[in-house]
Amino acid sequence: MQRRTLSLSLYLNYLVHGIGLIILTQNMQALSQHWQTPIATVSYVVSGIGVGRLLAYFLFGKLSDRYGRKLFINLGMVSYLIFFIGMAFVTNIQVAYGLAILAGIANSALDSGTYTTFIEMGGRQGSANVLIKAFMSAGEFILPLFIASLESTNQWYGWSFLLAAVILLVNLVLLNRQTFPVRNQTDASDTAQTQPLPKWRRGVASVSLAGYGYTSMAVMILYTQWISLFVTSEMGYSRVLAHLLLSLYSIGSITGVLVTFWLLHRGMAEGKLLVTMNASALVALLVVCYTNWSWLSIIASFMFGFTAAGGMMQVGLNLFIRLYPRAKGTVTGIFFTFGSIAAFTIPIVTGWLSKQSIGAAMRFDLIIGLAGVICVATAVWALRATKTLDHERQQINQIDQQIIHLLNQRFDTVTTIGELKQAAQLPVLDASREAVVLDRVAQKSQAAAHTPYLQAIYEAIMANSRAYQTARKTTEIQVTTTASKEELSHD
Numbered sequence: 001m002q003r004r005t006l007s008l009s010l011y012l013n014y015l016v017h018g019i020g021l022i023i024l025t026q027n028m029q030a031l032s033q034h035w036q037t038p039i040a041t042v043s044y045v046v047s048g049i050g051v052g053r054l055l056a057y058f059l060f061g062k063l064s065d066r067y068g069r070k071l072f073i074n075l076g077m078v079s080y081l082i083f084f085i086g087m088a089f090v091t092n093i094q095v096a097y098g099l100a101i102l103a104g105i106a107n108s109a110l111d112s113g114t115y116t117t118f119i120e121m122g123g124r125q126g127s128a129n130v131l132i133k134a135f136m137s138a139g140e141f142i143l144p145l146f147i148a149s150l151e152s153t154n155q156w157y158g159w160s161f162l163l164a165a166v167i168l169l170v171n172l173v174l175l176n177r178q179t180f181p182v183r184n185q186t187d188a189s190d191t192a193q194t195q196p197l198p199k200w201r202r203g204v205a206s207v208s209l210a211g212y213g214y215t216s217m218a219v220m221i222l223y224t225q226w227i228s229l230f231v232t233s234e235m236g237y238s239r240v241l242a243h244l245l246l247s248l249y250s251i252g253s254i255t256g257v258l259v260t261f262w263l264l265h266r267g268m269a270e271g272k273l274l275v276t277m278n279a280s281a282l283v284a285l286l287v288v289c290y291t292n293w294s295w296l297s298i299i300a301s302f303m304f305g306f307t308a309a310g311g312m313m314q315v316g317l318n319l320f321i322r323l324y325p326r327a328k329g330t331v332t333g334i335f336f337t338f339g340s341i342a343a344f345t346i347p348i349v350t351g352w353l354s355k356q357s358i359g360a361a362m363r364f365d366l367i368i369g370l371a372g373v374i375c376v377a378t379a380v381w382a383l384r385a386t387k388t389l390d391h392e393r394q395q396i397n398q399i400d401q402q403i404i405h406l407l408n409q410r411f412d413t414v415t416t417i418g419e420l421k422q423a424a425q426l427p428v429l430d431a432s433r434e435a436v437v438l439d440r441v442a443q444k445s446q447a448a449a450h451t452p453y454l455q456a457i458y459e460a461i462m463a464n465s466r467a468y469q470t471a472r473k474t475t476e477i478q479v480t481t482t483a484s485k486e487e488l489s490h491d
């Protein structure tokens with residue numbers, strides 16, 4: 001229960017962060033009027049957020065390893081609080097720029113405290129980190145609606161900032177009543193994975209994962225920045241369709257996060273997921289870049305959101321953090337610093353490429369996507385598990401889980417068959433059917449050496465089906481005879 005309240009409180013911060021990510025651009029017009037400056041100046045203020053992130057990520061990550069996660073989450077919340085309240089009232093551009101830097105700092109402080117805490121909660125909390133992204137998306141979804149309702153009723157734009165501030169204030173109280181897990185402990189799954197890994201392999205994995213910190217952020221930023229312009233200018237699509245493509249990307253992203261969360265929760269390996277999703281993202285991107293069939297672009301845009309923005313950055317970070325269980329904060333800081341560098345450089349590089357053509361800017365995303373696939377594939381290759389007794393037994397546990405689930409389903413079917421046979425007054429044993437089953441086992445077996453053993457297992461399964469059917473039959477007979485005896489005695 002404790003853990004749940006703490007998780008809720010940590011997630012709530014990311015709903016606010018989602019609001020923080022777009023609040024300046026969403027209020028661009030109102031702010032430019034209020035500050036009496038052109039829109040371009042407001043856009044310049046927005047860049048302060050990136051500066052704040054670059055300044056703080058590495059430092060905060062490292063410090064959170066030393067001074068604790070709670071301190072940095074509080075620092076993040078208080079910084080955001082000052083940003084939201086300050087921005088609602090500020091009139092001076094320099095102060096506004098300072099506040100934007102503070103928002104970037106708040107972002108870094110929250111990340112260095114939160115991702116690490118979820119991993120330190122143990123269990124399957126790696127999947128919990130993926131949900132952070134869902135809360136950010138929820139914030140990004142709610143804010144435009146709130147602003148639209150403020151505008152339609154002619155109310156002050158500052159209320160949107162104060163809404164975020166109020167949520168933060170409530171959460172500040174909620175969060176500080178929670179106890180945090182022990183910092184930088186190494187749990188059993190950490191050691192199982194990291195101990196047998198040679199140093200050079202860990203080095204290769206680290207470089208690849210840091211690289212993925214860059215590419216995973218870069219593919220998303222480039223796509224959202226250029227897609228609308230690209231499809232209108234190069235593919236001749238309407239503006240409505242261009243906006244629809246971006247919305248579908250967002251819907252794909254939220255769906256992807258939920259599916260990723262579910263897959264990780266069911267025990268899917270993070271490395272496998274990363275490679276599959278990134279390779280699929282590259283295919284979706286290829287389609288978007290080269291098709292001019294609108295229906296195909298629609299599907300591909302959704303798929304790109306699903307695969308590239310479905311929490312993969314968080315999964316990459318999880319792998320990275322597990323490599324260095326004693327320096328989780330530092331690793332988080334490094335990973336997101338690379339992400340921030342992407343956020344900073346992609347608009348510059350693509351801006352320059354767009355002078356050549358918008359298509360060139362958009363297709364640059366293919367190179368980044370390919371680099372991403374190479375990064376994750378290399379990391380997974382370097383991290384491949386060395387065959388240890390522990391590791392192999394974990395594999396067996398997972399396989400058994402699936403077998404048991406399937407056997408339960410088989411027994412349910414056997415129950416129905418038993419009832420049907422009883423109604424038709426057929427015997428429990430059906431030797432010819434059993435021969436057919438054993439034949440099929442031999443046909444389907446993928447290794448001849450396994451076949452006689454598989455058949456022996458199936459003979460045991462069917463013997464148990466029979467025993468089960470007979471046992472159910474006798475209990476049923478007993479139940480009916482007692483019932484009819486009772487009926488007779490009542491008469």
Ligand SMILES: O=C(O)C(=O)C[C@]1(C(=O)O)C=C[C@@H](O)C=C1
Nearest residue numbers: 417428429430433434462465466
């Ligand atoms: O197919 C049936 O009749 C069943 O009852 C199922 C089943 C089996 O487990 O596959 C069990 C007992 C029979 O002798 C044959 C097959």
